[in-house]
Amino acid sequence: MVFLIQFSDVQFKYTQDDILNHLNLTVAEGKCVVLAGKSGSGKSTILHLLNGLIPELYPGALNGEINVMNQKLPLTDFNNYLLGVAVVFQNPNTQYFTSTVFSELAFTLENLGVDPTQIELEIQKVSQKFKLKDLLDKKIETLSGGEKQRVTFAAISMLDRPLYLFDEPSSNLDEAALLDLQTFICELKQAGKTVVIVDHRLLYLKNVADEIIILEDGKLKECLSLERLTKCTTEEMNELGLRSLVSNVQTVQPYSKKTISTSSFVIEDLTYDYDKKHDFHLDILSCEFFPGEIVGIIGANGSGKTTFSHLICGLLKSKTGTFTLDKRSLKLKDLLRQSFLVRQDVHLQLFFETVEKELMIHSKTEAEYQNILTKLNLTHLLKRHPQTLSGGEKQRLAIATALLSNKKVLIFDEPTSGLDFESMKQVTELFNWLKTMDLYILVISHDTEFLAACANRQLTFEKGSLRYDEQIIRIC
Numbered sequence: 001m002v003f004l005i006q007f008s009d010v011q012f013k014y015t016q017d018d019i020l021n022h023l024n025l026t027v028a029e030g031k032c033v034v035l036a037g038k039s040g041s042g043k044s045t046i047l048h049l050l051n052g053l054i055p056e057l058y059p060g061a062l063n064g065e066i067n068v069m070n071q072k073l074p075l076t077d078f079n080n081y082l083l084g085v086a087v088v089f090q091n092p093n094t095q096y097f098t099s100t101v102f103s104e105l106a107f108t109l110e111n112l113g114v115d116p117t118q119i120e121l122e123i124q125k126v127s128q129k130f131k132l133k134d135l136l137d138k139k140i141e142t143l144s145g146g147e148k149q150r151v152t153f154a155a156i157s158m159l160d161r162p163l164y165l166f167d168e169p170s171s172n173l174d175e176a177a178l179l180d181l182q183t184f185i186c187e188l189k190q191a192g193k194t195v196v197i198v199d200h201r202l203l204y205l206k207n208v209a210d211e212i213i214i215l216e217d218g219k220l221k222e223c224l225s226l227e228r229l230t231k232c233t234t235e236e237m238n239e240l241g242l243r244s245l246v247s248n249v250q251t252v253q254p255y256s257k258k259t260i261s262t263s264s265f266v267i268e269d270l271t272y273d274y275d276k277k278h279d280f281h282l283d284i285l286s287c288e289f290f291p292g293e294i295v296g297i298i299g300a301n302g303s304g305k306t307t308f309s310h311l312i313c314g315l316l317k318s319k320t321g322t323f324t325l326d327k328r329s330l331k332l333k334d335l336l337r338q339s340f341l342v343r344q345d346v347h348l349q350l351f352f353e354t355v356e357k358e359l360m361i362h363s364k365t366e367a368e369y370q371n372i373l374t375k376l377n378l379t380h381l382l383k384r385h386p387q388t389l390s391g392g393e394k395q396r397l398a399i400a401t402a403l404l405s406n407k408k409v410l411i412f413d414e415p416t417s418g419l420d421f422e423s424m425k426q427v428t429e430l431f432n433w434l435k436t437m438d439l440y441i442l443v444i445s446h447d448t449e450f451l452a453a454c455a456n457r458q459l460t461f462e463k464g465s466l467r468y469d470e471q472i473i474r475i476c
Helices: 041-048 080-082 101-111 116-129 145-156 173-191 224-231 235-240 307-310 332-338 355-360 366-375 391-404 421-434 448-454
Strands: 003-013 020-028 032-037 061-068 071-072 085-088 162-168 194-198 211-216 219-225 250-254 266-271 281-289 296-299 320-327 326-332 340-341 409-413 442-443 456-460 465-475
Touching: 003 041, 003 194, 003 442, 020 219, 032 173, 041 061, 041 162, 041 194, 085 145, 085 409, 101 116, 101 145, 101 307, 116 145, 145 173, 162 307, 173 194, 173 320, 194 224, 211 224, 211 250, 266 307, 281 307, 281 442, 281 465, 296 307, 296 421, 307 409, 320 332, 326 332, 332 340, 340 391, 355 366, 366 391, 366 421, 391 409, 391 421, 421 448
Parallel strands: 032 194, 032 211, 085 162, 162 194, 296 442, 296 456, 340 409, 409 442
Antiparallel strands: 003 020, 003 061, 061 071, 211 219, 250 465, 266 281, 266 320, 320 326, 456 465
């Protein structure tokens, strides 16, 4: 057996604490392995070592021996090494070099001096494969999260390489796109490529991955083969800190208002069009929300979920439409005052150098501040820089800032993106707690496991329209 990746007694730390602690790890050529474990267990550090960003961009103390594609790390020829490695980052926005889809696909081959005619042929081939033909002339910044992820997959396919690294590739994808990702990874395996994936959503990898490597405190805790993995019960998976491999089955029925409430958030005759270059049109006839319910917003990538949330928050101005909160009509400036959007990329809305300052800027009273600190378990993090927090800690901080804003309408965009099982469980408990408050809560998510655990209603968007409004009546 030929090992493409070998870690021997590897230690690494950024400052004082070891991130990798005498790690021994091998990955055979042509295999697909998944790195799993709790946040902070060393998964991202391993990827950064494999893609060369450590120590090229992130310096630290590295000991032990690492051999990748017959090259010893740290690298002596960084640029040549990268020709053999394809990387998909968790946040697609961090790896784009150009403004349009076409130019992004062309970027790598142009830099290698490939003939323009050949580049054009390759672009047509990958755009067909990843369903991007209608997006080639569009600006990347206008695409949905799932569409951006497809652009990333297409871009790394422009050049043939032996090693492919994926960091949370499923975080922005709907069910259809997940199947496309699964097919893509299978094709890479069939072509003899080596694939290393960090992901917490494991269901789509059930019949793809050769093994799952579970890390804990920078060490290899357990290595599960595909055969062993498929025999694990949900309880056994959860004990290992892993998400379930069983699809959540939820029975729904058309939503009907069961109680008379004087409080509601009503949206009627809502329409929106982008500029003439975009054929997308949002048209929502009517929908009504009530305090004490968690409403999931679901639908395919590009169906209008994010546009809908931006209209509610006043970040976009609707073409037509009325918004009524507790029987009071809202204008654009009122929407801005009454709504709070927690974005999928939480780090983009954390601005201060400590958690304490991040919270204090939103706090109105000392009692309220202390209550939120205690409830969301943030007291011990007050002196930390927000950007050094784990994914779950950042989500708790974002929820705290939303609550301290004293706004009535809270919208969360993919709040469990990139979270391990334990962090997802904690966020679920927080959302169930939010039901006890006099708030209107909307959650955009592709995470069916999360929605099954906390949402009691879901709106399904399809091509800019509200297709279904359903009440969840049973979860299996």
